[in-house]
Amino acid sequence: MASAQMPLPAAKPPDGATLFKQQCATCHTTNATDPVRQGPSLYKIVGRHAGKADGFKYSAAFAKTDFVWDDARLDAWLTNPQEVIPGAVMAYRQAKPETRAMIIAYLKELN
Numbered sequence: 001m002a003s004a005q006m007p008l009p010a011a012k013p014p015d016g017a018t019l020f021k022q023q024c025a026t027c028h029t030t031n032a033t034d035p036v037r038q039g040p041s042l043y044k045i046v047g048r049h050a051g052k053a054d055g056f057k058y059s060a061a062f063a064k065t066d067f068v069w070d071d072a073r074l075d076a077w078l079t080n081p082q083e084v085i086p087g088a089v090m091a092y093r094q095a096k097p098e099t100r101a102m103i104i105a106y107l108k109e110l111n
Helices: 016-023 071-079 097-109
Strands: none
Touching: 016 097, 071 097
């Protein structure tokens, strides 16, 4: 049996944009022109008041929020949305800090 094989290249680790596409893009867009999906557009989310995206109807719990999205709030939100906003309907949770950090870094690039 022949065993001469070329070594496979090392797998490239995913970046924030790839992770977003894999884990978030089903429900969210990253621009202001695509139709709203199940969740609001995340274009320019960093620095935006929570619950205030044009064209998106938020849940009653979300509409009552009074904070601005920053790194810490986004990290807490991706970790456990219902802890940040009781009654929130987002089901996604990300347990890995490094994955959350890459997604948040990507969202910051959209500002």
